[in-house]
Amino acid sequence: MSQSAITVTNLSKKYGDRAALANANFEVPLGTICGFVGPNGSGKTTTIRMLLGLISPTSGSATVLGESITHPDKYLPRVGAMIEGPAFYPALSGEENLRVLASLGGFPQDRVAPLIDRVGLTDRGGSKYKTYSLGMKQRLGIAAALLPNPDLLVLDEPTNGLDPSGIHEVRELMRDLANQGTTVFVSSHLLGELEMIAEYLVMLREGRVIYTGSTANLLSAQQPVLVATPEYGVDLARLIEIARSHGHEASVVDDQAHIISESDWGAELNRLAFEAGITLAALTAVRPSLEETFFTLTEKIGE
């Protein structure tokens, strides 16, 4: 069996002259939580739709759970998906909506009630979908995606509309599923959330893959920053000069000196500042967050 839940090879989708996705190549390892990141219009949903057999690629190929996307019937019974937000029949209750999908997928109806409980809709499962808040709709969408007890769960912006506790619950749910061996392929704009849970990342920009690999590798490859705050603002310029004279890039950001350097140079900086008569009120070593890394990467590619 393939060691990748998803393998994408030179996959492209064109609408007229516009390439929604251009020669994408990436793999999603089995049993991982993989974040799928990119600005609006970068091709995330197009990719997901191709992987789910909803749209046909213009060229290239892909496999999902070892089966070609040209035969979605071979793998979709093992895939749960929520694409571009939840979509259900407004006049049916949440529970009845799940029963429709359970009938269609050939899943036992007795899976429905526990799933309604699992996503926290126990009290509202019998209410009509049209009366649900955005957060409740999102929860129902996640329940629908879990109906097949999936080996691969594809979630497109699953935390849209959820409150902080709902976001936390979804994060824990994804962790639980990954611990049980389910591969989770999740697109989100909340990069902080993905940083916490995604072991693997695929980044897109304007239809092109700009990074694919482990989240840890991506973040550790980014240059750390020493943030130094002198007691007196007038010392900022001298502090910057000290850093530069020792071969470090440095700049002033929000009345603080940002010095690109490994954290172990912090002690040396502190000593040098002291010798120059500068008292540091604060000195912190910061690694760029996923969000900052994402912007750095997308800006670099865009230049």
Next chain:
Amino acid sequence: MLRSFFAESRKLRRPTLALSTLLTVAAFSVLFTSIVYLRIKSGEPNTKMGERITATELSQYIGLVYGFKLVSFFLGITALCIFASQTAQEYTFGTLRNLLVRQPIRIKILAGKFLAMSLFATIMVAFTAVMTIATSYALAGKGGVTTSAWMSGDAIQLLGETFGNILLSTIGFGTLGMILGLLFRSPITAISIGVLWSLILETILAAAISSTLKWLPAQNIANIAEGGSRTIGYSHSLLVSLAYLGVGLAVVSLLFKRRDVAN
């Protein structure tokens, strides 16, 4: 396909749709049949197209199904609306993507949907038969109509034939609705075009150019319910309807199978 049938049936049996449809056809059944029987003695027109049917005629075995036949076109239009909305709403609600993820063989979704909606249409037609016949019996005495011939072998045979013809016609109109729903992907557009075409445009066209009457789809589908007429034969209507609907279904099935689902 059976899974798709059961899934669609769950949607169709929701009270707001099933009960409101049955209540509407019941109301129209009682209304149309009542007008015939309650106006018999007035000497004025009491049936469709400003015509008149007498108590003597209704006392024959055809009286059993007369009311039922009167409602047939209304049943067809109702089926057209239901089939069109049930199909097109998958696009407007965005639910089609859920269906296709759970059943990627698209033709099975269409076939299951069609079967479930046809069953719904069958229940609707059977309910209408019961309502119109019950109303006819209830009002026969008031209109001076004797019902002894209504239980004859001929009457029962006619009831079977009429039921079959009206069912075929109703499902035919439904199929037309489904074709329009798949084509326009919007319930409002599909229903508007279907109803306007069937009720108004074809009538105008047939009145303006009488030779077109034999070839208009809705006229032929409606003629099946009548069991044929003096101007258009039953077999002709059956063949013309089958040709229109067959080609239409083939085209939209191909579109449905190949079209990207991007909403």
